[in-house]
Amino acid sequence: MDYIESKSTERKFKELRELGQKLGIPIFESFIEFEVTMPNGEVVHHHKQRSHSWVRNAYNLMMSQLGGINGSDVTFGAGLISIKTTNGTIGHSISILFLEGWGGDVENSDSGYRGAAGIATKGIIVGSSAQVESFEDYNLITPITNGSGAGQLHYQEGVVPAKSYDIPSKTYSVAHVRYMNNNSAGNVLVNEIALVADLQSAVSRDHLGATITIPATGQLKVTYTISLVFPA
């Protein structure tokens, strides 16, 4: 597997983590791993990178939850706490902000970041646009839909998140995985990826540095790992 982040970027993240731990400030990190495998087991692509791209929805969720304020602004943008759903509508309520349904098991099928089989509108989803990422993104630019036609992928149900804790670094990690199969007759090209919560709100969109080609009969596995460094 290739890890494509530069050493200078990694040094900055290491410094950030250590400083956050020292000062008692929570530091989130996020990684995405892509693996393309053929039916014979041959791995034709495998790389891991940082996800740099929490979008405004994710920041608003944290501000509302940690700051104890409502997500009640009727518009969306700088200085406003609301959410923008994947169809572009603004979600707001005189209530603390949630990106998931209230009171349900977010690790269940079709909840949290676990899109159900055949559902390409939430969970981990991929697209073909090469448009650079923006903090204002609220959906993929050109989503790859579910199916077996040209340019489509078959989305499997998101896997139950794998939770782990690394004692030396005091880091808690959650890995969300989804498989997508290319049952079309040709290549499918992936250039962008998003993490979309249950209430149709993207929290992250990344434009990939290089196009990933999924050949016909190939399978794409995407792993999003979200980590939080604890001070103790």
Add this chain to the structure above:
Amino acid sequence: MNTEEKEYQKLSKMGRSLGVIIPECFLEIEVKLPSGKVLSHYKQRSHSWVRNAYNVMISQLGAIDYSDATFGAGLISRKMPNASINHSTTQLSIEQPIDVEAGGGYCGVSGDPTYGISVGSSVQAESFEDYKLITPITNGVGAGQLSYNAGETPVKSYDVPSKTYSAAHARYMNNNSGGNVLVSEVALIGRGSGYSPFLTSRDHLAATVTIPSTGQLKVTYTISLVYPA
């Protein structure tokens, strides 16, 4: 500017540059007499998000349940002020989906110090494992007690140059006890799901704050998030 403050500012700048969410928190203490005379007024950073707060964050952004039956490193659950461990196969939140700016969330109701901003008298140093005030100051007019007002509606603001969104939560507490009341610790307590309050931050104050009889304490917690754009 002291070294620590420089480090906070560096962290904030690095977070923005790297696209990492960096929440900050400040605590302001003001003691006044009925004459309007200010006896004490200072502001400091709150250094003290506790494990419960971190668990809220990873549960919300990581989309996982707070389902561990025990509490501690590597576990996502919450520890209640009575030391019991609460867990559920759902997400952890500081409040249910209700209005958190009027009687919910961090806005404690009048006479109730069990949630919202609450104060205590212990000088015990803060710990990441704190889950309650060590010696809470109860509501009342007896010796060592304070009369807690309802939490103020949070003041929300956005600073364009620094791209910083802030929410300031304030609460007034009146000393109607007839003697001094000494405050050495401050906490932020969310009302929580099922209206079961749990502590998210506890700060031990560097110096005890004395609230004389008839004096009024105002505590303001300001929680900020620097946005990248």
